[in-house]
Amino acid sequence: MPRWGMVIDLDKCFACQSCTAACRMENNTPPAGKDQAGMGRTILWNEVLPFVEGEYPNVKATLLPRPCMHCDNPACIKVCPVQATYKNEEGLVLVDYNRCIGCRMCTVACPYAVRYFNWYAPEWPEDLKAHLNPEPEVQPRPKGVVEKCTFCVQRLRQARETAEAEGRTFQATDYVPACVQTCTAHARYFGDLDDPDSLVSKLAHSPRAFRMFEELGTQPKVFYLKQG
């Protein structure tokens, strides 16, 4: 079984937010609109976070793309009272929308703040519904459940189906999430962390590699490569 992981090279990332947009278009997260966005209720599974420090002219700004870390030791799972959120055998941390009772314990427990609560049923202007991704995994989520990045789990299923249809064995390189495929500077890498020959596992062992809040012991499977 592969253990899926991602590497984001901050030296190559130019904060263009294409990942953010690709994620929304792939995973059917609804537009929040001005009112709800003003309350911080925008659902973007893959936001780029700004950190601006220092005073003019010595300003240091960091722009950090942040998907779900798909931790090996996730804090969100431990607090879920109904086992709606779980880690599957390939290391993906997923939510069963049918089980989720919307208690939002996980949104608080997650140190990366990547879990989004549906305060209301998603709304699109009627015309815009035409472009929604028809895959079953990404059908609009109901009111009152928590959702998050799945590493585009529907693409994993699609890749397996295609491999099967073509009569070949599924390879780890057959599957990438939407954000990785669209990354304008090729700053994102994706693959099997357990395969020592895969590019991601090599990069994850690079001296530039670090993980967010590593000291918390969550063991994220998203690695960043330092800038410069």
Next chain:
Amino acid sequence: MTAIDPNPQKSKLSRRDFLKLGATAAAAGAGLSLLRPTHKPLAAQPDPEEATVKTTCALCPSGCGLEVRVVDGKAVKVEGNPLHPLNQGVCCLKGQTSLEVLYSPERLEHPRLQTGKRGSGDWKELSWDEALGLVANRLVSLREAGKPHSVALMHGDLRGQMRQVVNRFMRAYGSPNVISRDSLGEGAARLALWLSQGVNALPVYDLNNSNYVLAFGGNLLESSRNLIGYLGAAAFMRRGRPQRGKLVAIHPRLSLTGIKADEWLPIRPGTYGALALGMANVIVNSKLYDEDFVRDFTFGFEDFEDAAGVTHQGFKSLVLETYTLERVAAVTGVSTDKIARIAGEFATNRPAVAVLPTEPGELSSGNALYTALAVHALNALVGSIDAKGGVLLQRFPKLAEWPAYALDETARRGETKERLDGAGTQFPLALSAYQNVPERILAGQPYPLEMLILLNANPAYEMPNGGRTLDALSKVPFVVSFASTLDESAAQADLVLPASTFLEIWGDDYLEGTGYAGVSLRRPVVEAVHDTRNPGDVLLDLAHRIGDPVKQALPWPTYQELITNRLSVFDWEKLEANGNWSELVYFNAAPGSPAWQEVVGRDRLNAPKDGRFDFFSRERFALPGSDSAPSAMLRASSACLPHFDIPATLTDSSADALDYPFLLVTQPLITQSSQWQGIVPTLQECYGLQGNVKWDSWVEIGRKAAEALGLENGQRVWVESPLGRVQAMVRVYAGLWPNAVFLPPGQGHHTFVRWGRKSAEAMLVGANPNALTEITSEPLTGLAVSGPARVRVYPV
């Protein structure tokens, strides 16, 4: 002409069928994939459930290849086309959200006629036949009255063949008035290349091979013409090759480019030219310039005597005498040691390249041309003209011949008329002067305008000039707009002919910004969502209604046939399969190889006279009339040399300086869709990255200034200039020149849709910063002058 199957590219196979057929296909060793087009469909499906269609994006000038997944006739996901040389499989956020454009509820569904007063909003929908009948009647009667020149067409971005189609249409009709938006932005870079290299083109920067990149302006990695190419190249420069290059961003604001660059050099707004000349001073003074290149391939470096025996100052003595470090530091606010260090690094880490901005507002401080010349001269000093890692010139492929057409008497007379915008007369060096049109209409100069056509153009938004543009529009008896949404100008039009989006039409794009020759094919991905048409088709239809000579110039019945005819020189099957065709020979050629010599030799011949790079512009010198931009820093002949004029708003003696203490800088953002009315919801929700602002405008202000004014983050304030005021939210931002404020462009559009829960049905999203700026024209070049405007900020 090649016969075309309407949908050869769709793999006519649903996923379900695919599964069923999988075993058979594998046994046959077909090895096909869903992403690959097949010309031999395995299953005859009358209505394919799923397909992937290759097309070309048109949301910014880059023109990346796209692959659109279509399920049941609906486009559901956009990816980059891996076989496209420009984006190589990646896709930016605008491309990703293009489906929100395609299915936008803001789109106009039918042609419409404003029956009430202009701007009243009393619209009547009508059929295309009626609408085009109206336009054709007007055009024919104006032509018969001998006034075809009183029809003008203002256009923004035109893709591929559309440029020629528009020009042929208007020329054969008898009007010289094809007015391009160039003069607001990229015109300066284009003109700089014309005056220095004798080529009317935009520079292409080979960042992939560059060791040192000086990006003037904040837009290189955010909104440049070849954005995706440059993003990929910047990443390659850092991590894709053994030697890491350095990127320096020079801009008053810490933009995304500045944040991600190796160094950000804050500079006083409007003074790029002085900095470039100061750096030239250091490079010349320390003899760090490329002596071989300067001696063999340039003109006007040393002082020289012309044929008439008059001595002219050369570039060398100009920069040594006038642009001393201390003076430049005083003007630009960049310290002398920083200027010297950056100049030294630039000259010694070759290949190095100095990049010109092309976006509106970046150079428009009244000194755009000479600033562009000064920056471009740095490239010549380090020998980066036509060189690997330096500045390349764009090549264009040779396509099928255009059909010949003969101008009749009316068209010939029209051709000789003065242009409405004054290009070539009022502005001798201008190709167009977009921002001058409203003034000329109001003045009735040079003749009253009878009809105005707006194609990808929204002058009422781009240059409101305190309402005068609206006055000008209402003065024109008949205004036609091709807008897809009811934008600010379309709302003032008589007739709107809604354009289809790029996902619904045939078309093409040159691979501009890559350097090498190539075309990229655009084809309908889905059937037209509404009753809209490709403006190309509309012009062809009108040509047929008007008759000869317009019909003779554009004989094709549909734009699809025009495209297939023009591109028939290529292997059509390959073009369709790859989505594009390109010739990489020159780009990949080693300097000195035959392919390189052939092209570089040709460029040199294009340059004025002997093919040298002109520090002293002989094109400019040959122009009649002497210096029209007087300045204390100038000598008589230095109008032909790059030099720096201080923008009027920067001279602190101006009376405004006390009342309006801040300089307004603005710079296009990556989240801004310039062609589309600002309402693309996902772009709005990513809009202000550094300040995390969504669905709104914000004004960035330095901490000291904010404290002095008692302003806090999130507070609503007025930003006011002598021309008007707009409301925005305060964002205290450390990355800003101390007395500058920043307003994001692209906001301030009306929306008529309820986007998300509890949002208003109709509202203004943010504020239009153009409303604060008086947009005028440079005397010689007709380029836009837009500031930096002076503003003040106070709480609501």
